[in-house]
Every structure is written in structure tokens, then in C-alpha cells.
Amino acid sequence: GAVVSQHPSWVICKSGTSVKIECRSLDFQATTMFWYRQFPKQSLMLMATSNEGSKATYEQGVEKDKFLINHASLTLSTLTVTSAHPEDSSFYICSASQGRDYNEQFFGPGTRLTVL
């Protein structure tokens, strides 16, 4: 099956620092990668959609200068949370899809970010 990995699985950082999260599709080429945020006891919230080699499309209310997304290859996308604050503490999940028509998304295991 299609496997997506995320690294790190959890991270604790100080307020004001930046954190980079990697998302990799291990056994397939991901045409599109998605970044989600999930607060406790809430549903997934799509942050942005990225296609390899092009700029990410951010959802309304998501600051693109704060959440930097790079999708440099068909197997790797990164999310950098810049100048993190305690309110950015959340569960960040990436997913990847192989094509456009059948949009099954394969999810990474998620990254738990805690900002002190």
C-alpha cells in the first residue's frame, strides 16, 4: 500500500523558534500533498494544498508567511512553522494523493507540536 511518513513525530520548542516538519511518500509519487491541523477533539482543518514545483494554495485564514510550505519533489513536502507561539501547538498531519481523479489521500502519522 501507499505509505506516507512524517518527521518528527513529536517536537517541543520554545516560543519564537521555527520548526520544520517533513512529509514523504515512500513508495509512490505524490502529485499533491495536503497539510492539516487538528486541535484536540476537533476535526481536521485543511491548511494548504501543494503540488510539486508550484506554490501552495492556502486555505482562508491560514497565514502563508507563518506556515511555509515547500513541495520540492514528488516525494517530499515540508511545512515550516515560523516564529511559533503556544497557540500553534497542535497535531499537524500531512497526506498525499497520487492523482487528481481519485483523490484518496494517504495520511502520514502526524506530528505533535508543543510550543512552550
Next chain:
Amino acid sequence: GQNIDQPTEMTATEGAIVQINCTYQTSGFNGLFWYQQHAGEAPTFLSYNVLDGLEEKGRFSSFLSRSKGYSYLLLKELQMKDSASYLCAVQDSNYQLIWGAGTKLIIKP
């Protein structure tokens, strides 16, 4: 606007059957997905429906009626490990997934 509705929480008994409903209003339709998410974990794929009817996969079945904008996920022979949130997601005309808020299913012995 686009909208996916599903119950917030349901409770069922181990060994029983439960049906989780999902209704949707979206800009176009290119398929409906059900995902399972255990607390603290990422969602995992359960089923995909694009044509009307019932898709059966072991203890889980998913039904779709496009004319009614309605789907349900049916879980049989419930086990304690089925306690999780179940997410309904619809792929719209732009192939974007629109997510429901999820239904938290609590299984009691």
C-alpha cells in the same frame, strides 16, 4: 456553500450494529470517502463510493445515494477497537475533499 453533516457522537454496544449517517451539499460530486481516526492518530481509509449503492468490506459497509446527497457507514459485530472518530469526506467538482466534522463512536461492553 459546501456542507457535510454527520452526528457529533454515537454510542453502541459491543457486538451490535451501528449506522453513521452523512449528508452533503457540495459543488459537484466526484466521490465520497469514509475514514477512521483513533485518538491521537492520523485518519485511515475505510471506503470510497462514487456510484449509488452499497459497498461491503468485511464488517464495514458504506452506502451512497447521490440523488439524496446521503451516505452511511454501517459497522457490524462491533468491537471495542472500533471506538474512534469516523470522518465523512466528499470530493467536489474540483477534486477537493470537503471534510465533515467527524462522528465520535463510543463502544460500550
